[in-house]
Amino acid sequence: MKTKNKNVMTLEEFKEKNYGKRGTKKRDELEAGYENFKIGVLLHQARLEKGLTQEELAAKVGTTKSYISKIENNIKEARISTLQKIVELGFGGHLELSIKL
Amino acid sequence: MKTKNKNVMTLEEFKEKNYGKRGTKKRDELEAGYENFKIGVLLHQARLEKGLTQEELAAKVGTTKSYISKIENNIKEARISTLQKIVELGFGGHLELSIKL
DNA sequence: ACGCAAGTTTCACTTTAGTGAAACAATGTT
DNA sequence: AACATTGTTTCACTAAAGTGAAACTTGCGT
Numbered sequence: 001m002k003t004k005n006k007n008v009m010t011l012e013e014f015k016e017k018n019y020g021k022r023g024t025k026k027r028d029e030l031e032a033g034y035e036n037f038k039i040g041v042l043l044h045q046a047r048l049e050k051g052l053t054q055e056e057l058a059a060k061v062g063t064t065k066s067y068i069s070k071i072e073n074n075i076k077e078a079r080i081s082t083l084q085k086i087v088e089l090g091f092g093g094h095l096e097l098s099i100k101l
Numbered sequence: 102m103k104t105k106n107k108n109v110m111t112l113e114e115f116k117e118k119n120y121g122k123r124g125t126k127k128r129d130e131l132e133a134g135y136e137n138f139k140i141g142v143l144l145h146q147a148r149l150e151k152g153l154t155q156e157e158l159a160a161k162v163g164t165t166k167s168y169i170s171k172i173e174n175n176i177k178e179a180r181i182s183t184l185q186k187i188v189e190l191g192f193g194g195h196l197e198l199s200i201k202l
Numbered sequence: 203a204c205g206c207a208a209g210t211t212t213c214a215c216t217t218t219a220g221t222g223a224a225a226c227a228a229t230g231t232t
Numbered sequence: 233a234a235c236a237t238t239g240t241t242t243c244a245c246t247a248a249a250g251t252g253a254a255a256c257t258t259g260c261g262t
Binding site for chain 1: 207208209210211212218219
């Protein structure tokens, strides 16, 4: 059977693991207004909240776990239409975006 | 000298002009949950609010008016990073996006 | 320590955004 | 009508996203 979703990483832990501690050049560069950085984290968090594995999510959306991994880690910049598909088909939610002037 | 920005089109007028009246297949298809549809309109509106021509905006962002036209009309799906550049450099604003579960 | 499940990375290929120039169309001004 | 401004479209090319398969890595559980 499936193992329970015990240890859900905090946002900070996730960032630290993947991008280093706050204050390091790598991390700072990524966080400097780079919206894409946030996308991967949002997706990662949403997936954990729903208790899905990358593979399960991929199946719902109609893609592969390797692609999910890449966008969660911001290795590839997913399109808006792709993000929408993931959020809708994968989580039953929706994407929202707006321009703040 | 530059002509005053007299006739700012309403959102509905803009949509009607570019995609047809509400109820037509073309318009309905585009509006059916297609976030990209909204992007072009948001960008168009923001540009008019700032009183910029496509060419002026393009110069600020470092691209051409032909590209601006394409994304306002959703002919090309701009990347998130590109949208950010436009909103920041062109309008001095920022893009916001979130996942609603 | 082994084996399984979950996630990451690499390789290779297709599609599409990003881009500019230039032609074209539409709209407004005198 | 002629002209100027603004916006759209086409053509063509380059870089990067989108994608899958499969190999590889990293825990976790017994």
